[in-house]
Amino acid sequence: MLILTCPNCGVAADETELSAGGEAHLTRYGAGSSDADFETYMFMRKNARGVHFERWRHSYGCGKWFHAARCTTTLEVFGTYPAQTTEPPAELIEKIKQKRPDFEGFSK
Amino acid sequence: MSDAVSVVNGAQFDGAVQVRDAGLVGMVTLRGDLDSQELAKAVKSAIGLTLPDARGVKAGTKGGVAWMSPDELLLFCDYDEADALVAKLDKALAGEHFLAVNGSDARASFTLTGAGVREVIAKGSPADLSPEAFKQGEMRRSRLGQVAVAFWLSAPDTMELVCFRSVGAFVYDWLCVAAAEDTLPEYFNAG
Ligand SMILES: [Zn+2]
Numbered sequence: 001m002l003i004l005t006c007p008n009c010g011v012a013a014d015e016t017e018l019s020a021g022g023e024a025h026l027t028r029y030g031a032g033s034s035d036a037d038f039e040t041y042m043f044m045r046k047n048a049r050g051v052h053f054e055r056w057r058h059s060y061g062c063g064k065w066f067h068a069a070r071c072t073t074t075l076e077v078f079g080t081y082p083a084q085t086t087e088p089p090a091e092l093i094e095k096i097k098q099k100r101p102d103f104e105g106f107s108k
Numbered sequence: 109m110s111d112a113v114s115v116v117n118g119a120q121f122d123g124a125v126q127v128r129d130a131g132l133v134g135m136v137t138l139r140g141d142l143d144s145q146e147l148a149k150a151v152k153s154a155i156g157l158t159l160p161d162a163r164g165v166k167a168g169t170k171g172g173v174a175w176m177s178p179d180e181l182l183l184f185c186d187y188d189e190a191d192a193l194v195a196k197l198d199k200a201l202a203g204e205h206f207l208a209v210n211g212s213d214a215r216a217s218f219t220l221t222g223a224g225v226r227e228v229i230a231k232g233s234p235a236d237l238s239p240e241a242f243k244q245g246e247m248r249r250s251r252l253g254q255v256a257v258a259f260w261l262s263a264p265d266t267m268e269l270v271c272f273r274s275v276g277a278f279v280y281d282w283l284c285v286a287a288a289e290d291t292l293p294e295y296f297n298a299g
Contacts, residue, residue, distance in 0.1 A: 008178050009249075010162055014234030017250060060251040062177035 002070070007080050009062035021055030024067050025087055025108065049073055051096055051103050053088055056080075069096060112187065115216035115276030123287040125222030129280065130268065133217045134171070134190035136183040138197060140206030142175075150200035154193055155183055165247035165260045174247040174260070182247075182258075187212055216276025218269045218283060224292040225267040229259055231286045238296055253282055 002015040011017075023045050029037040046052070052072045057065050065083040069092055070076060078099065079092045088106050096103050114131045121127040140147050148159050156170045159181070165174040171193075172184035185193050190210040197208040220228060226237040232252040236242060244261040251257060252271070257279065259269040271279045 011248070012236070016234055060256050061249045062180075064177060 002075055002077070004056060004066075004068050004070075004077060005080050006058040006061060006064070007066050007082050008058065008064040011058070011061050013058055013061055017058065017060040019057045019059040021057055021065065024053040024055045025106075027108065051078070051100060053106065055083070071100075112213070115273050116280045119280065121284040121287065123284065123289045124292045125220050125224045125228055125287045127228075127280070127283045127287050128219045128221070130217035130219045132187035133212065133215070133270075134185035134187045134193065134210075135212045135215055135270070136185065136190055136193050136197070136208055137176075137211050138181045138183055138206065138208045139179050140201070140204060142179060142181070144204065146201060146204050147206065150197055151181065151183070153200060154196045155185065160247075163246050163248070165245060167262065174258075176247070176249065176258070214273055215270050216273045216279065218271075218280065219262075220267040220269065220283065220287070221265060222287075223265055223297060224287075224294070225261075225265060226296050227292045227294070228283065228286045229267060229269070230296075232282065233257070233259075252279060255279060 003012050004018060005012045026041060029041040050071055050073060052070060054068050054070070055065060056068050066080055067083060067085070067088070068080045069078040069088060078096045081089050081092060093105055097105070112132055114129050116129045118131060119129050138151070142159060151173060152158060155168065155173060157166055157168045157173050160166050160173060160175045163175055166172060170185065174182045176182050183193060190212045194208045194210050226239070226242070229252070230237040233250045235248050235250045242248065244264065247258060247260045249256070249258045255271060255275045255278065257269055257271045259267055262268050
Protein backbone atom coordinates (compact mmCIF):
# COMPACT_ATOMS: atom_id res chain seq x y z
CA MET A 1 0.00 0.00 0.00
CA LEU A 2 1.19 3.45 -0.90
CA ILE A 3 0.42 6.55 1.17
CA LEU A 4 1.31 9.94 -0.32
CA THR A 5 0.87 13.25 1.51
CA CYS A 6 -0.82 15.72 -0.80
CA PRO A 7 1.10 19.02 -0.64
CA ASN A 8 -2.04 20.93 -1.65
CA CYS A 9 -4.30 19.95 1.24
CA GLY A 10 -1.99 18.06 3.62
CA VAL A 11 -3.98 14.82 3.66
CA ALA A 12 -1.94 11.62 3.98
CA ALA A 13 -3.87 9.98 1.18
CA ASP A 14 -4.16 6.28 0.56
CA GLU A 15 -3.29 5.16 -2.97
CA THR A 16 -6.99 4.44 -3.56
CA GLU A 17 -7.84 8.12 -3.02
CA LEU A 18 -5.37 9.12 -5.74
CA SER A 19 -5.06 8.78 -9.51
CA ALA A 20 -1.67 7.99 -11.00
CA GLY A 21 -0.53 10.43 -13.68
CA GLY A 22 2.58 8.68 -14.95
CA GLU A 23 6.16 9.90 -15.22
CA ALA A 24 6.83 13.48 -14.13
CA HIS A 25 8.70 16.36 -15.76
CA LEU A 26 8.19 15.33 -19.38
CA THR A 27 8.90 17.92 -22.02
CA ARG A 28 5.74 18.31 -24.05
CA TYR A 29 6.69 18.50 -27.69
CA GLY A 30 3.74 19.64 -29.76
CA ALA A 31 2.97 21.09 -33.16
CA GLY A 32 6.10 22.03 -35.10
CA SER A 33 8.42 19.68 -33.20
CA SER A 34 10.47 16.99 -34.91
CA ASP A 35 9.09 13.48 -35.29
CA ALA A 36 11.84 12.16 -33.02
CA ASP A 37 11.03 14.65 -30.23
CA PHE A 38 7.33 13.97 -30.50
CA GLU A 39 7.91 10.22 -30.39
CA THR A 40 10.00 10.65 -27.24
CA TYR A 41 7.30 12.71 -25.56
CA MET A 42 4.52 10.39 -26.67
CA PHE A 43 5.99 6.96 -26.06
CA MET A 44 9.38 6.84 -24.39
CA ARG A 45 9.31 6.41 -20.61
CA LYS A 46 12.06 5.71 -18.10
CA ASN A 47 10.35 2.70 -16.50
CA ALA A 48 12.88 2.95 -13.68
CA ARG A 49 13.71 0.21 -11.23
CA GLY A 50 14.36 2.31 -8.16
CA VAL A 51 13.99 6.07 -7.74
CA HIS A 52 11.16 7.45 -9.82
CA PHE A 53 9.44 10.84 -10.12
CA GLU A 54 5.72 10.74 -10.78
CA ARG A 55 2.60 12.83 -11.18
CA TRP A 56 -0.39 12.08 -9.00
CA ARG A 57 -3.82 13.64 -8.63
CA HIS A 58 -5.69 13.78 -5.33
CA SER A 59 -8.85 12.80 -7.16
CA TYR A 60 -10.99 11.69 -4.20
CA GLY A 61 -9.82 14.68 -2.16
CA CYS A 62 -8.91 18.24 -3.09
CA GLY A 63 -8.74 17.34 -6.79
CA LYS A 64 -5.30 18.88 -7.34
CA TRP A 65 -2.20 17.50 -9.04
CA PHE A 66 1.15 17.08 -7.29
CA HIS A 67 4.48 15.29 -7.71
CA ALA A 68 5.90 12.36 -5.75
CA ALA A 69 9.33 10.74 -5.59
CA ARG A 70 9.33 7.08 -4.62
CA CYS A 71 11.14 3.81 -5.13
CA THR A 72 9.39 1.49 -7.58
CA THR A 73 10.84 -1.66 -6.00
CA THR A 74 10.36 -0.98 -2.28
CA LEU A 75 7.52 1.59 -2.52
CA GLU A 76 9.51 3.82 -0.16
CA VAL A 77 8.23 7.38 -0.53
CA PHE A 78 10.99 10.00 -0.51
CA GLY A 79 8.67 12.96 -0.63
CA THR A 80 5.93 14.87 -2.41
CA TYR A 81 6.14 18.39 -3.87
CA PRO A 82 3.94 20.87 -5.76
CA ALA A 83 2.98 20.40 -9.40
CA GLN A 84 4.18 23.87 -10.41
CA THR A 85 7.79 22.94 -11.17
CA THR A 86 9.76 21.43 -14.05
CA GLU A 87 12.20 19.49 -11.88
CA PRO A 88 12.36 18.02 -8.36
CA PRO A 89 13.43 20.36 -5.52
CA ALA A 90 17.18 20.26 -4.75
CA GLU A 91 16.67 19.31 -1.08
CA LEU A 92 14.62 16.29 -2.11
CA ILE A 93 17.37 15.15 -4.49
CA GLU A 94 19.86 15.48 -1.60
CA LYS A 95 17.63 13.44 0.68
CA ILE A 96 17.33 10.68 -1.92
CA LYS A 97 21.11 10.65 -2.50
CA GLN A 98 21.68 10.09 1.21
CA LYS A 99 19.28 7.17 1.25
CA ARG A 100 20.39 5.76 -2.12
CA PRO A 101 24.11 6.42 -2.69
CA ASP A 102 23.79 4.88 -6.19
CA PHE A 103 21.25 7.48 -7.27
CA GLU A 104 22.88 9.79 -9.79
CA GLY A 105 20.35 12.60 -9.57
CA PHE A 106 17.43 13.66 -11.67
CA SER A 107 17.80 13.73 -15.43
CA LYS A 108 15.19 14.45 -18.09
CA MET B 109 -42.85 25.20 -9.25
CA SER B 110 -42.60 21.59 -8.12
CA ASP B 111 -41.69 20.81 -4.52
CA ALA B 112 -38.07 19.83 -4.04
CA VAL B 113 -37.55 16.51 -2.26
CA SER B 114 -34.31 15.25 -0.72
CA VAL B 115 -32.70 12.10 -2.10
CA VAL B 116 -34.36 9.38 -0.02
CA ASN B 117 -37.17 11.68 1.13
CA GLY B 118 -36.31 11.86 4.82
CA ALA B 119 -35.68 8.13 5.29
CA GLN B 120 -34.13 7.02 8.57
CA PHE B 121 -32.47 3.81 9.74
CA ASP B 122 -31.85 2.86 13.37
CA GLY B 123 -29.07 0.33 13.82
CA ALA B 124 -25.72 0.42 15.56
CA VAL B 125 -25.90 4.13 14.78
CA GLN B 126 -28.74 6.15 13.35
CA VAL B 127 -28.55 7.05 9.64
CA ARG B 128 -30.80 9.87 8.54
CA ASP B 129 -31.43 11.70 5.28
CA ALA B 130 -30.54 15.24 6.37
CA GLY B 131 -33.15 16.74 4.05
CA LEU B 132 -32.60 19.61 1.67
CA VAL B 133 -29.48 21.62 2.42
CA GLY B 134 -28.39 24.80 0.65
CA MET B 135 -24.87 24.36 -0.72
CA VAL B 136 -22.99 27.00 -2.66
CA THR B 137 -19.62 26.30 -4.22
CA LEU B 138 -17.33 29.31 -4.17
CA ARG B 139 -14.10 29.17 -6.13
CA GLY B 140 -11.52 31.90 -6.22
CA ASP B 141 -8.37 33.16 -4.54
CA LEU B 142 -8.78 32.19 -0.88
CA ASP B 143 -6.03 34.67 0.09
CA SER B 144 -8.00 37.58 -1.30
CA GLN B 145 -9.35 40.10 1.22
CA GLU B 146 -12.39 40.71 -0.98
CA LEU B 147 -13.34 37.05 -0.94
CA ALA B 148 -12.94 36.77 2.82
CA LYS B 149 -15.00 39.93 3.27
CA ALA B 150 -17.75 38.67 0.95
CA VAL B 151 -18.00 35.35 2.85
CA LYS B 152 -18.00 37.16 6.19
CA SER B 153 -20.82 39.45 5.20
CA ALA B 154 -22.85 36.73 3.46
CA ILE B 155 -22.61 34.00 6.07
CA GLY B 156 -21.07 35.67 9.12
CA LEU B 157 -17.97 33.48 9.29
CA THR B 158 -14.26 33.97 8.73
CA LEU B 159 -12.53 31.63 6.28
CA PRO B 160 -11.49 28.25 7.70
CA ASP B 161 -7.89 27.04 7.55
CA ALA B 162 -6.97 24.22 5.15
CA ARG B 163 -9.48 21.34 5.53
CA GLY B 164 -11.40 23.26 8.17
CA VAL B 165 -15.15 23.49 8.53
CA LYS B 166 -17.13 25.82 10.74
CA ALA B 167 -20.74 26.56 11.42
CA GLY B 168 -22.52 29.67 12.60
CA THR B 169 -26.07 30.89 12.98
CA LYS B 170 -26.41 31.85 9.29
CA GLY B 171 -24.84 28.69 7.88
CA GLY B 172 -21.45 27.09 7.52
CA VAL B 173 -18.29 27.16 5.46
CA ALA B 174 -15.89 24.35 4.56
CA TRP B 175 -12.44 24.42 2.93
CA MET B 176 -12.58 22.02 -0.04
CA SER B 177 -9.33 22.71 -1.93
CA PRO B 178 -6.77 25.53 -2.18
CA ASP B 179 -9.21 27.49 -4.36
CA GLU B 180 -12.60 26.20 -3.30
CA LEU B 181 -15.04 26.69 -0.43
CA LEU B 182 -18.39 25.07 0.20
CA LEU B 183 -20.92 27.32 1.88
CA PHE B 184 -23.92 25.88 3.69
CA CYS B 185 -27.21 27.69 4.21
CA ASP B 186 -30.96 27.05 4.27
CA TYR B 187 -32.07 25.39 1.04
CA ASP B 188 -34.33 28.32 0.14
CA GLU B 189 -31.56 30.84 0.76
CA ALA B 190 -28.98 29.41 -1.66
CA ASP B 191 -29.93 31.50 -4.70
CA ALA B 192 -29.95 34.66 -2.59
CA LEU B 193 -26.53 33.72 -1.21
CA VAL B 194 -25.13 33.34 -4.74
CA ALA B 195 -26.62 36.73 -5.69
CA LYS B 196 -24.99 38.30 -2.62
CA LEU B 197 -21.59 36.83 -3.50
CA ASP B 198 -21.92 37.83 -7.15
CA LYS B 199 -22.57 41.42 -6.07
CA ALA B 200 -19.84 41.55 -3.43
CA LEU B 201 -17.21 40.00 -5.71
CA ALA B 202 -18.06 41.80 -8.96
CA GLY B 203 -14.83 42.41 -10.87
CA GLU B 204 -12.92 39.70 -9.00
CA HIS B 205 -11.86 36.37 -10.51
CA PHE B 206 -14.28 33.93 -8.86
CA LEU B 207 -17.19 31.58 -9.38
CA ALA B 208 -20.22 31.06 -7.13
CA VAL B 209 -22.82 28.46 -7.99
CA ASN B 210 -25.81 26.95 -6.21
CA GLY B 211 -25.11 23.19 -6.13
CA SER B 212 -27.80 22.27 -3.59
CA ASP B 213 -29.73 19.99 -5.96
CA ALA B 214 -26.55 18.21 -7.07
CA ARG B 215 -25.94 16.82 -3.60
CA ALA B 216 -27.36 14.52 -0.96
CA SER B 217 -26.76 14.98 2.77
CA PHE B 218 -26.87 12.44 5.57
CA THR B 219 -26.51 12.69 9.33
CA LEU B 220 -25.17 9.77 11.36
CA THR B 221 -25.56 9.79 15.13
CA GLY B 222 -24.23 7.40 17.74
CA ALA B 223 -21.01 6.37 19.44
CA GLY B 224 -19.96 4.25 16.43
CA VAL B 225 -20.13 6.84 13.63
CA ARG B 226 -16.36 6.75 13.07
CA GLU B 227 -16.42 2.99 12.60
CA VAL B 228 -19.33 3.05 10.17
CA ILE B 229 -17.45 5.47 7.89
CA ALA B 230 -14.15 3.61 8.43
CA LYS B 231 -15.73 0.52 6.86
CA GLY B 232 -15.69 2.25 3.48
CA SER B 233 -13.08 5.00 3.61
CA PRO B 234 -9.28 4.73 3.81
CA ALA B 235 -9.19 7.95 5.90
CA ASP B 236 -7.76 7.62 9.41
CA LEU B 237 -10.89 8.02 11.52
CA SER B 238 -9.30 7.41 14.91
CA PRO B 239 -10.14 10.11 17.50
CA GLU B 240 -6.45 11.13 17.59
CA ALA B 241 -6.31 11.74 13.84
CA PHE B 242 -9.78 12.95 12.87
CA LYS B 243 -11.19 15.72 15.01
CA GLN B 244 -14.22 17.94 15.05
CA GLY B 245 -13.60 20.94 12.81
CA GLU B 246 -12.00 18.96 9.97
CA MET B 247 -13.70 18.44 6.62
CA ARG B 248 -12.40 15.22 5.06
CA ARG B 249 -12.94 14.62 1.36
CA SER B 250 -12.51 10.94 0.66
CA ARG B 251 -14.36 7.99 -0.76
CA LEU B 252 -16.94 5.57 0.62
CA GLY B 253 -16.63 2.33 -1.27
CA GLN B 254 -16.18 3.63 -4.78
CA VAL B 255 -17.95 6.97 -4.57
CA ALA B 256 -16.65 10.39 -3.60
CA VAL B 257 -17.93 11.75 -0.30
CA ALA B 258 -17.01 14.43 2.21
CA PHE B 259 -17.67 14.11 5.92
CA TRP B 260 -17.11 16.00 9.15
CA LEU B 261 -18.09 15.77 12.80
CA SER B 262 -20.66 18.38 13.84
CA ALA B 263 -20.57 16.96 17.39
CA PRO B 264 -18.44 14.19 18.97
CA ASP B 265 -21.08 11.57 18.11
CA THR B 266 -22.54 13.16 14.99
CA MET B 267 -21.09 12.73 11.50
CA GLU B 268 -22.39 14.77 8.58
CA LEU B 269 -21.77 13.36 5.12
CA VAL B 270 -22.39 14.81 1.67
CA CYS B 271 -22.14 13.11 -1.71
CA PHE B 272 -23.41 13.61 -5.24
CA ARG B 273 -27.16 13.20 -5.47
CA SER B 274 -26.76 10.77 -8.37
CA VAL B 275 -25.25 8.26 -5.92
CA GLY B 276 -27.31 9.39 -2.90
CA ALA B 277 -29.64 6.40 -2.74
CA PHE B 278 -26.67 4.04 -3.08
CA VAL B 279 -24.81 5.82 -0.28
CA TYR B 280 -27.88 5.68 1.97
CA ASP B 281 -28.20 1.92 1.37
CA TRP B 282 -24.46 1.49 1.90
CA LEU B 283 -24.59 3.38 5.21
CA CYS B 284 -27.58 1.33 6.41
CA VAL B 285 -25.73 -1.93 5.73
CA ALA B 286 -22.55 -0.63 7.36
CA ALA B 287 -24.56 0.51 10.38
CA ALA B 288 -26.37 -2.79 10.93
CA GLU B 289 -26.77 -3.80 14.57
CA ASP B 290 -23.84 -5.73 16.12
CA THR B 291 -21.49 -5.23 13.17
CA LEU B 292 -19.13 -2.60 14.59
CA PRO B 293 -15.70 -3.79 15.71
CA GLU B 294 -15.63 -1.21 18.54
CA TYR B 295 -11.97 -0.70 17.79
CA PHE B 296 -11.87 3.06 18.39
CA ASN B 297 -13.83 2.83 21.65
CA ALA B 298 -11.97 -0.18 23.00
CA GLY B 299 -9.66 1.88 25.23
ZN1 LIG C 1 -5.08 17.07 -1.70
